[in-house]
Amino acid sequence: MNDPDKVILLVEDNPDDEALTLRALRRSHLLNPIEVARDGVEALDFLFARGTRAARAGEPLPTLVILDLKLPKLDGLGVLKAIRSEPRTRFLPVVILTSSQEERDLISGYELGANSYVRKPVDFNEFLDAAKVLGIYWLMINQLPPERPAQ
Amino acid sequence: MKISTTGRIITATTLGTIVLIAAMVGWAQAEVSAADLQRLRAGEITRALSNLRLVTFESILHRPERARLQEQQAAAHLDQLLSNGPFAQADPSTSLVALRERAAAAHRLFTELVRPGVDGDVDIVAEQRYLAQLTTRLLLQHQEIANDAFQLADYTRARIDAAQRRLIFVILGGLSLLALTTALAAWLIHGKVLRPLRRIEEGTQEVAAGNLDFRLDFSSNDEIGRMARNFDAMTDALRGSFAQIERSNHELGALNKEMEAFSYSVSHDLRAPLRSMDGFSLSLLEDYSDKLDDEGRDSLVRIRNASQRMGRLIDELLGLARVTRTELKVRQVDLSAMVREIAESLQQRQPERSVQWQIDDGIEVRADRALLHIALQNLLENAWKFTARTEAPVIRVGTVAHDGQPACFVGDNGVGFDMSYADRLFGAFQRMHHESEFPGTGIGLAIVQRIFHRHEAAVWAHSAPGQGATFYFKFRDTHDERPRQGHPAG
DSSP states (O other): OOOTTOOEEEEOOOHHHHHHHHHHHHHTTOOSOEEEESSHHHHHHHHHTOGGGGGGTTOOOOSEEEEOSSOSSSOHHHHHHHHHHSGGGTTOOEEEEESOOOHHHHHHHHHTTOSEEEEOOSSHHHHHHHHHHHHHIIIIISOOOOSSOOO | OOHHHHHHHHHHHHHHHHHHHHHHHHHHHHHHHHHHHHHHHHHHHHHHHHHHHHHHHHHHHHOOHHHHHHHHHHHHHHHHHHHSGGGOSOOSOHHHHHHHHHHHHHHHHHHHHTSOOOSSSSOHHHHHHHHHHHHHHHHHHHHHHHHHHHHHHHHHHHHHHHHHHHHHHHHHHHHHHHHHHHHHHHHHIIIIIIHHHHHHHHHHHHHHTTOTTOOOOOOOOSHHHHHHHHHHHHHHHHHHHHHHHHHHHHHHHHHHHHHHHHHHHIIIIIHHHHHHHHHHHHHHHHHSGGGOOHHHHHHHHHHHHHHHHHHHHHHHHHHHHHHHHSOOOEEEEEHHHHHHHHHHHHHHHSTTOOOEEEEOSOEEEEEEHHHHHHHHHHHHHHHHHHTTTOSSOEEEEEEEEETTEEEEEEEEOSOOOOGGGGGGTTSTTOOSSOTTTSOOOSOHHHHHHHHHHHTTOEEEEEEOTTSOEEEEEEOTTOEEOSOOOOOOOO
């Protein structure tokens, strides 16, 4: 039921959160390959196949980007801005997954074109539920835009 | 010079001028009266003189003894007229002195003329010639005296004229002086009072419009100058105060930013470790359950509960901070409808509970909708929570008169609390019950209080253990459309 070509990019700097998110996604029976970027710059390198991720040139874009907001080097909102300003990644589904429930983060996130905003709950059971719904919705229900959007 | 001093000088000058004019009128009056007396006397002198001449001629022509006596009387009368009365003090008129001398001389001549002659031994012809000579000299003397008398009359007339001229001159001069002082006063009032006043008026308008840099900068040392300096000092002080307020606001803004950064950091960073604790504890429970005994599993459950509780605490603390930071957007809110909506959601969350809601209709308040919702949510959740063990739970929301004004209340018939701890009721982390009995973080009522305080609304509670609790809050203008009813539940 899961297409192994549909890569998920997880942008997360906290190793604990990374492990827990990966665990939650796996527990939701998502078999998609998950790539992890540990800061904002690495995330953009991955998406635009440059720097340490130059080898990715020619590979398709990930199906979904799960983006934390508080990141070293370039924060999540900066990553989102860069994604939305590049024609190729303009329509890439980006889900913000963060601890913050600050109103200004929500507003900036949506302003910059986030597709979804999910708050990481402390209770891991709730987190599992959230990850499951996320996976089902974005990887199975949601219809993605064509690779090269018409100009 | 001070304006009051100037005013006094002008008043003194005016009064002085008026007094001077009055004095001059008085003097002129006296002068005219005196001159008039002299004129009358001059007339009398003239009349006496002509009488003297008459009797003198009669005596010369007919030599009767009666005429000689009459001449003596007339001469004495003339002498009296000349030496007494208005001409007594030998006036500037030299003619008077001459007149007196001539009158005396005339009298001597007359006496000589009428002296009885010595018969026989005197030459008749010589005698006749001598008498004719005397007569001629007497006539000439009389003519001179008449001239002098006319001069005296002329002098008195001249004196009256002079007095009148001087009076006119003084009146004209005084009036000119009065006109001058009036003009000076008008000029001074305009220059020293009206123009500065206009500028002060301008200044007050400028300052009222918010231009605190406006300065009058008057250099004069009079009352208005002092007032202007006080005005400048006042605007300076105002400017200082405003600058101080601005600085304070700036500092407050900085503090607020700092607090926001702090909240942001708390929101992000403090929750992450909790997630790890909860998440990895659950992983252990799920993946290694078979290797753990009951105590191990219980410990992990406790870790998870503690993490989740701390997560809730952090969330509520952030909520408390947000209540303080949020900008108030006050508008008319239908409190009854809001309460009903919250009640419904509570009922939906625990449909197995049966609570009797008594919510009065038509309660409207002016408040920030979002914050009022948070406050009511907390109050109603408390009422809901603390009636959990009550047999027939009732939650009432309505208004009641307090100090002549309506106050809203949320009352229940739940466990209540001991009023002796009421002072701690609204403090953060203050709890009236064990958490094992009734779960909660102890921040809810702190949030409620802060929300009502931000609305400048009073909030207080009344309760007794086992008899429910009622929380009252009073906005400045609670609008209650329904008719007055009984007392709140609880």
